Amino acid sequence: MISTEQYRFSPVYIPASFKRNTNHWYVKSWKAKDNRIVDLYSQLEYFNFLLHEINPDVQLLCEQPLHINCKFNGARLNYIFDLWVKWRSGYEELIEVKRKDDLVPSPSGNLEPKNWSLISQWCSENGYSCRFITDNEITSNRVLLSNSRQVLKYNPDYIDLSLRSELMSKITTGVKVSLVDILNLYSYVSEETFMSTLIYCYINGELETDLKEFPLSKVTKIFGV
DSSP states (O other), rough: OGGGGOOOOOOOOHHHHHHHTOOEEEEEEESSSSGEEEEEEEEHHHHHHHHHHHHHEEEEEEEOOOOEEETTEEEEEEEESEEEEETTSEEEEEEEOOOOGGOOOOSSSSOOOOOOOHHHHHHOOOOOOOOEEEHHHHHSHHHHHHHHHHHTOOGGGGHHHHHHHHHHHHHBBTOOHHHHHHHHHHTSSSSSHHHHHHHHHHHTTTTTETTTSSSSSSEEEEEEO
């Protein structure tokens, strides 16, 4: 069980008037506090969220974690980051998602979000690390993105910790099995419970798969780590 003290942020308040005019994506999260349903405001935010959810190196996350609303170095900043991520290494960062076409040239000639130099300076002075990623990066691995949408439809509420222990004892370091074989072995367990437990093991780095390279199927390979 993850201590709630490890969650540095909670989602900022978004006015209802803004919500009515955006493209919403509601997702049951595996890594947000209390496995709650998160509220995302564009398809790109949704894709970015999925890729961080499924990444075994990510421990915790929170959508719309921080609202910068202040005057800084003579400019007015009004900015909400899209995601906060805590990696298993302990490193934390705020992430902004932008379409590459929406980037603007910086004074140094690099393409970046509007006012990014001020935003990153504000973050640095207030103890935060930040970066931005573009649609090109987020959609670079279409196989993984498609797999993320499929496997994360399962529900973390159905995890069976006893089954998890069994899987970990059978799929040890050096062992490789196909999904269909392990499903047949546990045919007495409901698919919802089995897949939810297996996904929990994967996204927490306890098992590895070939989901980065191949579409999810009965022959998907599962590895011990």
